[in-house]
Amino acid sequence: MTAIIPNVIAMKGEFIQATWETIYMTLMSAIVSAVLGLLVGVLLVVTQPGGILEDKLTYSVVDKLVNLLRSIPFIILLAVISPLTKFLIGTTVGTTASLVPLIFGIFPFYARQIQNALLDVDHGVIEAAESMGSSPLEIIFRIYLREGLADILRVSIVTVISLIGLTTMAGAIGSGGLGDVAINIGYARFENDITFTAMIIILVLVFAVQLFGDWVVRRVEHQ
């Protein structure tokens, strides 16, 4: 063991910590991004032309904001957003501070995914709900989010996996995590066993997300 992965054995503690950091970053930023992304995604769907709350102005502003945020390279987002990070977290470095750029890095993407997912909800069912006098909020919660649930879960899996990928880049502001270990310890120091091990752990996390997600999708899907 020590022969194959000498550096890993020596760094067991760091690996455990890094794994927790990655899970922590992913989970926390996923939760906030989920809320923001759902909010914005739903807003896009309901205000778009033909939507239940059609509103050209809101749609075009939100649509453009989403694109704007998606245009900013993550490393620059880290900088651009640091005053907000400072304000919210009190510092701009460290695992918790990385949550803010992670959230801003992923939620616009998630919003777009949610928008695409909700567009597939059968228009006839929306009409049926409208004909029953459901309010826009009711239609959102009782139809869009429910009828679209399987698709929402599918895009959520894609997003969480993308988010895990993003956490690997947050090392730039001292976020720690497995990506940081893989890149700044393993890769930069040419300690391939560290890189390899870190990636295996990331892989396990990715698979766990996918498997769990698939299982939930199967449970909620009724053809």
Added chain:
Amino acid sequence: MTAIIPNVIAMKGEFIQATWETIYMTLMSAIVSAVLGLLVGVLLVVTQPGGILEDKLTYSVVDKLVNLLRSIPFIILLAVISPLTKFLIGTTVGTTASLVPLIFGIFPFYARQIQNALLDVDHGVIEAAESMGSSPLEIIFRIYLREGLADILRVSIVTVISLIGLTTMAGAIGSGGLGDVAINIGYARFENDITFTAMIIILVLVFAVQLFGDWVVRRVEHQ
């Protein structure tokens, strides 16, 4: 002008070149990734349980490979893949060399998106085609890719925009491009006008993709 964006004026030539590099990287890797992503996405849909060519083994292998590739942080992907890059392109640095990691960075993501998009094709229509004796290939081309076209285009927009984001990270291997200018010249040197200008150009590209994509979606969509 020179007062507001002094560094930009001086670097006009670099900006023009960087813009072309970004467009070149995005376009070329988008084309290859589209082919690979469609191939793998379709493979996932047809081989998955209940698919028209259900095949547990193929599905689970491809599914896992996609996740595997998606787990690798981009910077490490650059390194892992460099022998292949060298083999294919003849060098591991430069704009063209960046295409290989970009493709491997994006096509698994695109494949997953395609899979999700095709899952929304009405099962009844697939059945109708089966009942008419359509072969699996015919069902793929005449039903899945056609009935799912609007959704395919939607996920393609999301993917191309993600790809533009990814090109900004390829600066690590001397890809050039706007991301490189923004990060390694503008951001790192605190030349904010350069960062800002580069980002504006990226933004314009993102909007162009979104607008063009939306326009095409509207054209192919018949409710």
Added chain:
Amino acid sequence: SSQASNKSHSSSILIGSEGSDIDIWQHIAKTDDAKKLGLKIKVKNIADGVQLNKATADGDVDVNAFQSWSYYLTYNQQNKANKLTALGTTYLEPMGIYSKKYKNVKDIPAGATIAIANNPSQAARGLILLQKAGLITLDKNFGYVGTLKDIKSNPKHFKFRQIDDTTGPRIINDVDAVLISNTVALEGHLHVLTDSIYHEKVDQSTKDNINILATSEKNKDNANYKKLVKLYHQKDIQKYIKDKYYGTKIEVNKPLSYLK
């Protein structure tokens, strides 16, 4: 004659670099000195050091100008099959300890947070500097890839936060002190000689941090590449560098044996 030499060396030299070195080499490429030596230089920005070294070793880049001696040693140690050769020394950029809160290293209170690079060679260098400043002591065998684990004593119980070294100037307000290499400091408009509260000097303790030009081992005898070292130390070029970087890129024109 310059025309003739241009002809005889029709293929140009591709220099891979990053940060301010890019500007320097782009300037050098345009100077008459370069023309006189018959060197046609192209510069490429490659932001990731590992990739840059690999590309150099593979011959995709002819010469690279970005790394310190210690970084070079680390690379060669881990990549025995694909080694680099140093061509010559260029400069030392002193790393500095910067703080917005304290004027002197002695003022840094117990329990303070100090940011150091997360990249190993910069981290090691930072730790050595901290030892030199008398803030910590390191293991005897501490080398150029030493880590936080090798701190023998930390009497003031400083907390260390590892960051991407390029973000140093941006987080200076968030920590009590931060170690910033000069390339990064310059880009953040910090002058190590005037703005840092403590910085490196050229001596045996910092020889590992001296920057070099490197090329693939295969090219170690390439005469043109060797000319680059000479070119770098031309007077007018050095004047340009000194003016542009406020003297913070301290010229080091020593034989390679000095580093060993």
Added chain:
Amino acid sequence: MSETVTNAIELNNISVNFQNHDQEIDAVKNVDLQIKRGDIYGIIGYSGAGKSTLVRVINLLQQPTQGSVIVNNQEILKLKPVELRQARKKVSMIFQHFNLMKSRTVQGNVEYPLLGTKISKADRQAKAEKLLRLVGLSEYAGTYPSQLSGGQKQRVAIARALASDPEILISDEATSALDPKTTKSILELLKQLNRDLDLTIVLITHEMQVIKSICHNVAVMDAGEIIERGPVAKVFTEPQQKLTTDFVETSTNVKEAIERITSTIKISEFKDNQELMYFNFIGNSTKQGVVSEFSQKYGIDVNILFANIDQIDGENVGYMIAVITGDLAVFNAAIQRLSSEGVKTRILTNDVLEGGAA
């Protein structure tokens, strides 16, 4: 206006245009329609006539290109969103394509309209269960729509539409996927709701039997316009328009019968004292019994080849084709007698047959 008090639905000069790529389609053209509270109003017409589009205007699922819509005395085009939603809660719709929620069970679908109302959860469940019992789907409460047969889906849609105790029910071919027996039980249910709760029903259907057995009034649509309307008995017995006649005859099978009979019976081979005769009688004119009168008074044999005698909304309506055999001399007298009683008769010669009946 005192008129609006009794009208549940009033459509004034409604038009709906669809803008397709290359052409403009006038799906509904200048339609006026008043439907009284408590009425059961049928709408019939060819496929594509604009029926679905028209009824979708009633709850504003389809915005009309022009015209005004008054439902329950409210001009709904002028309502604020909140008011529109309130108004819509009183108007239920059964869709041609069901529009069930695939993520909810059958029970969940039926409970949907009651979510967010003051009804308690237990009451809501009880109500859904009761409705499912009424449409014969108690066993399927926990099933998801994708696991249902076509007719079962349709019945879920019916139950859902009734869950909110609507004042108006719009049904777009709600029984088309149902077998005759189930259809009948659904119609009974609707009739009962109409009687007991004064439910106003607007009903698109292709089954004339449905119109006959439940509607009071009927409108006939063609190419976006209402070309004929009125009490069912009147429209069915005295159709004014060719299209209506077509519908009625198709529904009574008269036309088919004539075609069939003439293709199997050769009139030219009839004996001299035989004729093929078509009878059509309406209302009380037939108290005496047409056939008996013929047979007894005039000694004529009547062999009925086809008959469709039934009541429509309380009036007797009959169509009959028969071979009559007897003394030719008395034929004319007999026919005149019938004619004076309001029975229309026609001797079907080969010539007449080619032109069609009635």
Added chain:
Amino acid sequence: MSETVTNAIELNNISVNFQNHDQEIDAVKNVDLQIKRGDIYGIIGYSGAGKSTLVRVINLLQQPTQGSVIVNNQEILKLKPVELRQARKKVSMIFQHFNLMKSRTVQGNVEYPLLGTKISKADRQAKAEKLLRLVGLSEYAGTYPSQLSGGQKQRVAIARALASDPEILISDEATSALDPKTTKSILELLKQLNRDLDLTIVLITHEMQVIKSICHNVAVMDAGEIIERGPVAKVFTEPQQKLTTDFVETSTNVKEAIERITSTIKISEFKDNQELMYFNFIGNSTKQGVVSEFSQKYGIDVNILFANIDQIDGENVGYMIAVITGDLAVFNAAIQRLSSEGVKTRILTNDVLEGGAA
């Protein structure tokens, strides 16, 4: 076996179970069914009886849990995928839910089955145009399905199913969304294809009129089983099962008529020489004319309140309810005479009425 030569479809001991979350549903139970080449075979049954599931087994869209399926003399469960596809090309299906491709125009949908065949593009287009003309949708060739009415969609599905010149056509309620006239023209089209091209048709329907006017044989399904089958005339005139009787009576409206008549006419107020009588006669038994015979021979007045006399697959079938007035003494003789001729009669007393007819 020589039998398989003439059978287009042979289902042997077919069962289909669905596994829902909590329960197992036997949608089809041990069904044997032979359908001869050139037959038009109707399948009727209550909603949820398993009709759609059964016919989906024929082209293996539904894998049976057990049993064997022989179509065009091929055991299709044993075919290789390529062979199965070839076999399927000869079996067209019209789906209950249309299953049109929303990304293709009407024309494109109809052309679909011809893509990849040897037919040239021009011929393909011409064929689709011809079929669209036949179903009355020429104008809509360039339209997309989302812009069609329900009936229009259904007609596109019909045209598509016919495009490939199938040997077998399976139709799952293909006319349920169509008005009577369009239905008739579609049925004519199917009849003609059956006659001219020997097309075998399997047809699920809820409209008894459809069965009567086009089918030769019919099977009645209940809870996954075929409980009765045979030539249409036989099944309709001599139903063996309660359910079949129900269907027939609902389709002839006899049951409804009896209910209606007894709720409007008070038998207790009848005069002594009056009776309410139900007649049911089949086939050639009625050459003489029942009513005429009654009236002339026995001097009895017959006032027909309800009659449904028609031909089913060539046989006369009649249901009649009448008030007969005359000498009570001769009633019995008259009834016996009719009975000997195969006419079933029954005097409807209040007691009988409560139990239902026939």
